[in-house]
Amino acid sequence: MPHSILEPLAKYVSGTVRTGEGAARNLRTGLWNGSADIETIAAVECLTASDVENAVRIASDYNAHVSVMGGGHDWTARSVCRNGITLDLRSLNKTRVNRERATLSIEGGAIVQNVLDCLPDDMAFVAGVHSQVGVSGLTLGGGYGKLNSRFGLAADTLQRAEVVLADGTNIVASADENPDLFWALRGAGKNFAILTSAEFALFPLEKVLNAKVFIPLAQARASLRVVQDILDEAGDNLSTFSAFTAVPNQGFGLVLEPLWSGRKQRGEHYLGLLSRLEGATVLVKSWVVYRDIYDASSDAAWPDGQGYRMDAHNIARLTPEVIDVTVECARRSPSEKNCIMLHDFRGAAARVPTEATAFPFRFNHFNMQIVARWEPGRSDEEAKGRQWIEHIRAVLNPLSTRGGYPSVLGLDSHDRARAFYGEAIEALTVIKRKYDLENRFSADFGLF
Numbered sequence: 001m002p003h004s005i006l007e008p009l010a011k012y013v014s015g016t017v018r019t020g021e022g023a024a025r026n027l028r029t030g031l032w033n034g035s036a037d038i039e040t041i042a043a044v045e046c047l048t049a050s051d052v053e054n055a056v057r058i059a060s061d062y063n064a065h066v067s068v069m070g071g072g073h074d075w076t077a078r079s080v081c082r083n084g085i086t087l088d089l090r091s092l093n094k095t096r097v098n099r100e101r102a103t104l105s106i107e108g109g110a111i112v113q114n115v116l117d118c119l120p121d122d123m124a125f126v127a128g129v130h131s132q133v134g135v136s137g138l139t140l141g142g143g144y145g146k147l148n149s150r151f152g153l154a155a156d157t158l159q160r161a162e163v164v165l166a167d168g169t170n171i172v173a174s175a176d177e178n179p180d181l182f183w184a185l186r187g188a189g190k191n192f193a194i195l196t197s198a199e200f201a202l203f204p205l206e207k208v209l210n211a212k213v214f215i216p217l218a219q220a221r222a223s224l225r226v227v228q229d230i231l232d233e234a235g236d237n238l239s240t241f242s243a244f245t246a247v248p249n250q251g252f253g254l255v256l257e258p259l260w261s262g263r264k265q266r267g268e269h270y271l272g273l274l275s276r277l278e279g280a281t282v283l284v285k286s287w288v289v290y291r292d293i294y295d296a297s298s299d300a301a302w303p304d305g306q307g308y309r310m311d312a313h314n315i316a317r318l319t320p321e322v323i324d325v326t327v328e329c330a331r332r333s334p335s336e337k338n339c340i341m342l343h344d345f346r347g348a349a350a351r352v353p354t355e356a357t358a359f360p361f362r363f364n365h366f367n368m369q370i371v372a373r374w375e376p377g378r379s380d381e382e383a384k385g386r387q388w389i390e391h392i393r394a395v396l397n398p399l400s401t402r403g404g405y406p407s408v409l410g411l412d413s414h415d416r417a418r419a420f421y422g423e424a425i426e427a428l429t430v431i432k433r434k435y436d437l438e439n440r441f442s443a444d445f446g447l448f
C-alpha cells in the first residue's frame with residue numbers, strides 16, 4: 001500500500017493519524033493483551049462517524065485493508081491491521097438511554113462501563129462479565145453474559161445498527177433495512193462493516209440477587225454436579241457463571257457467581273443450596289440494582305497489559321466425566337493467575353430459533369473459556385501457559401461440541417470457528433461477498 005494514503009487520511013479525518021512506532025505505542029494503550037504483536041501502517045483516530053466513512057472511503061481508493069479497535073479485548077489483537085490501517089474508535093463512546101422506549105443507543109467504540117455509567121437503577125442490558133469489553137465487539141460475536149437465560153444473547157437485543165460499508169457508504173441494518181446484513185451482524189459480524197452506532201433493547205429489572213461463593217478445589221467436583229442439577233431445575237431467572245481462579249485469602253479454587261432475577265424467596269433458596277455446599281464460603285451476597293453486579297474485583301482478575309493467551313470449548317453438559325477432566329485441568333494449572341470460566345447458556349438464549357441470527361449454537365451448553373496469564377517478558381511462564389492450554393484442548397476436545405466461541409478462539413483454531421457456524425457459513429459467505437467483495441475488513445477469524 002503506498003505511503004501516500006497518509007496524506008488524504010490526515011486531510012479528511014478529524015482525529016490524529018499516527019504511523020510507525022507512534023501508532024504502535026498509541027494502540028498499545030488500548031489493548032488488553034500486553035504481549036500481543038502490534039504493527040500497522042497507520043492508526044487513525046476517529047472522532048465522528050464521518051471520520052469512519054472518510055477513512056474507509058480512502059482505504060477503498062487505495063485498496064487497503066481496514067480493522068477496527070473498540071474495547072481492545074480481542075486477545076489476539078485482531079483489532080490491529082498489520083497490512084493496512086487501523087481505525088481507532090475509542091473516542092466514539094457516547095451512550096444514551098431512552099426510558100420511554102426502553103432502548104439504549106451507543107456509539108461504535110463504547111465499552112460496557114460507558115453503558116453502566118448511564119443505566120437507570122431499574123433497567124438492565126445484556127452484556128458480558130467484564131466492564132471494559134467493547135459493546136460492539138461483544139455483540140457482533142454473540143455476547144455471553146449473566147442475563148442470557150432471561151433475555152438472550154447481547155446480539156439478540158440488538159435492534160438497529162448504523163454501519164459503514166467497505167466502500168465508505170453509511171447504511172442501516174435492522175429487521176426492515178438490509179435484513180441479510182442484520183442477520184450476519186448478530187453473531188458472526190466482525191468482518192462485514194464497521195458499526196458506528198447501534199440501538200439495543202433494555203429491560204425493566206428490579207433488584208437482583210448477586211452472589212459469589214468460593215469452593216476449595218478439593219470440593220469442586222461435587223459442587224459442579226450440584227450446579228448442573230440446580231440449573232436443570234431453575235427457570236430462566238437463574239444463571240451461574242463459574243470460574244476456577246485465585247481469590248485473595250482463599251487460594252485457587254472454584255468461584256460460583258449465581259445471579260437471580262426473580263422472586264426473593266426462590267433466589268434465597270438457590271443461594272442457600274450453593275452456600276451449604278461442602279467447604280463453601282460466601283464472599284458476596286447482596287440484592288442490588290443490576291448495574292452494581294459489575295464490581296472492581298471482577299475486573300481486577302484480568303488487568304490490562306499482562307501477557308495473555310485464551311482458548312474456548314463448547315460443553316453440552318457438566319457430566320461427571322466433563323467435571324472430572326475440568327477439575328483436573330484446573331489442578332494442573334501452572335499458575336494461580338490462570339483461569340477456567342464457564343458461562344451457562346440456556347433459557348431465552350437457547351429458545352431463539354437457530355436460523356434467526358448468525359449465532360447458530362442455540363441449545364443448552366456451557367461456553368468454557370481458558371485464560372493463561374503471565375508477566376510480560378516472562379517467556380518461561382508464557383511457555384507453561386501455552387502448554388497448559390494445549391493440554392486442556394487435547395483432553396477436552398473429545399468432550400466438546402462443535403468447536404468453541406469464535407470471539408475467543410485463536411488464530412490456530414479456524415477449523416473450530418467454522419465448526420461453530422456449521423451450515424451458516426454458506427449464507428455468511430454470500431453476504432460477505434455482497435457487502436465486502438474485496439475483503440476490506442479482513443480480521444482473521446478464519447471464516448472467509
Ligand SMILES: Cc1cc2nc3c(=O)[nH]c(=O)nc-3n(C[C@H](O)[C@H](O)[C@H](O)COP(=O)(O)OP(=O)(O)OC[C@H]3O[C@@H](n4cnc5c(N)ncnc54)[C@H](O)[C@@H]3O)c2cc1C
Nearest residue numbers: 068070071072073074079108128129134136137143144195
Ligand atoms: C477479559 C475478557 C472478558 C470477556 N468477557 C466476555 C463475556 O463475558 N462474554 C463474551 O461474549 N465475550 C467476552 N469476551 C470476549 C469479547 O467479547 C471479544 O474478545 C470481543 O471481540 C471484544 O470486543 P472489543 O471491542 O473489546 O475488542 P477489540 O479487540 O477492539 O475488537 C475485537 C474485534 O471486533 C471488531 N470490532 C470492534 N468494534 C467494532 C465495530 N464497531 N465495528 C465492527 N467491528 C468491530 C474488531 O475489528 C476486532 O476484530 C471477553 C474477553 C476478555 C479479554
